[in-house]
Amino acid sequence: MTSVIVGATARPYRSDTMIEYRIHGRGGQGSVAAAYLLASAAFEAGHTCQAFPSFGAERRGAPVTAFVRIDNQPIHLRSQVRTPDFLIVQDDTLLLDRGITDGLKPGGAMIVNSRRSDEDVAEAFSCRTKCIPATELALDYIGRPIPNTALLAAFLTMTGHLPVDALAAALKGRFKGAVLEKNLALVDAVAGMVPAGAWKESEDA
Amino acid sequence: MREALEGSQAIARAVALCEPDVVAAYPITPQTHIVENLSKLVADGELHTEFVSVESEFSAASVVLGAAASGARAYTASSSQGVLLMAEVLFNIAGMRIPLVMTVANRAVSAPLNIWNDHADSMAVRDSGWIQLHCENNQEAVDTTIQAFRISQETDLPVMVCMDGFVLTHTMEVIDIPTIAQVRKWLPPFEFKRALDPSDPKSLGALVGPDFFPEVRHSHHAAVTKALPVIEKTDRSWARAFKRGCGGLLTTEGPKDAKIGIIAMGSTVGTLRSGLAKTEDAGVRLIKLRAFRPLPEEALREATRGLDHLIVIDRAISPGLGGILGTEIKAVLYGTPDAPRIHNHAIGLGGRDIPETIVGDLLSAIEDPDATPFSVFDADLTMLPPEDR
Known part of the structure; x- marks a missing residue:
């Protein structure tokens, strides 16, 4: 589909390389910020990206969903992510809704902010699951209960999808001074806590 | 940058x-x-x-x-x-x-x-x-x-x-x-x-x-x-x-000999393009209308030439009439020899998510004998009391 009749913008647009994410959290936890950070990190690593919230009437504590697409070519699709490759869950009480993994692609995985064990959480779901006590880590390192930096650091370390450096670069675009330093220290700490590349396989699949 | x-x-x-x-x-x-x-x-x-x-x-x-x-x-x-x-x-x-x-x-x-x-x-x-x-x-x-x-x-x-x-x-x-x-x-x-x-x-x-x-x-x-x-x-x-344009008045993509066209405005075009790319041999001409006022009548007639069917996507409606863009396109094509049949659908009203799979549904609706010339395409009528359907 390349010929052009009037005006002219013919572009290739079939994509088999797109990776889609869905982020679940609660209002005030920085879920939209997490989506923007992940997209910024993808951009820093040389990819195209798209991140957007699920456009609800947001209020503190209410479930919030955000979406990210990462590709190596222009992203035309604008609909909500229905079949994510990965889930990032910022609050483990959201797991009470069993539908949270709806649409997750076969071979997909879920990273959860939780003090529970991986096995405990995975039992109720049929996907690979990793739990990180991201709120506690955020309190320790940043002094605020915002789990997104820790979750993204863990996620990128495990998937190897983007270099963790790209997340650091994205954080540098968003924060300055002491807040930035604390976030970067948190990224380093988390990167040492999870098995690097453990989810890389599905990434290449 | x-x-x-x-x-x-x-x-x-x-x-x-x-x-x-x-x-x-x-x-x-x-x-x-x-x-x-x-x-x-x-x-x-x-x-x-x-x-x-x-x-x-x-x-x-x-x-x-x-x-x-x-x-x-x-x-x-x-x-x-x-x-x-x-x-x-x-x-x-x-x-x-x-x-x-x-x-x-x-x-x-x-x-x-x-x-x-x-x-x-x-x-x-x-x-x-x-x-x-x-x-x-x-x-x-x-x-x-x-x-x-x-x-x-x-x-x-x-x-x-x-x-x-x-x-x-x-x-x-x-x-x-x-x-x-x-x-x-x-x-x-x-x-x-x-x-x-x-x-x-x-x-x-x-x-x-x-x-x-x-x-x-x-x-x-x-x-x-x-x-x-x-x-x-x-x-x-x-x-x-x-070194990049926005598409002037309108742009078209797709095979020259396409018999089916889809026209839309705004971000919906991207989702439609993505859906068309996943539809095998869709053979569809996608028309992106950038200028709504002034409406480029000549360019629209040119862009729709050769089509048998034209699906016009509206993102708003005029109650009692139907689609706004759809009605305007009909007016533009009125009197044009061999003008395509217009299938006018409103989608995504009030933020209803538009999945790329809607492309297949829109194309199927062309052949649907029960399809009306205008519809709020993604409305689930079973959610309405019978008298409102």
């Missing part, structure tokens, strides 16, 4: 690059981050403009009217209910042929209360006499915003840059923001020949009785129509300078 930016932030940056003398806005709900970001650029000393925080959207439109009438480059942004509250002034701005630029972050209009994306707001002021340009993505929104200032001052008409609320305004993507030097080189300084000047007094918006009113309307219609080549020329000039 290419950056990962949220749409609203990118638009604020684009507006700042055009160095407006006056920005006036009132952040009614629902709003975008556009004026918030402009306000921040002013506070940070990065943008030197008269930023007027007004008490309502009516006043925001009035301030930019007055500012532009006095010879200032002026900008405002609004959405949904805010556009409706501006409506009276929007007609005045256009009627006085005041060149200024406004972003409409397209959203549904109440009631019922809904803050999500569709085109009901800009459609409600369709007949105000503004130029209305629609953008598929945030790059086009940035580029069209800068182009709009040039189109506006070249035509002495106000330009409304329509971008899908939330879907574009709240989406982060990779956007190339031109440098101030590039924009200064491309965009001439603001000049308004009819600007109010105490040394040469004149009136704008004076009473015009029946003895001259039809002539005023005729010339306004002619002026908006004459903007067609200016819109095309401006985009060509932009493409030469920045």
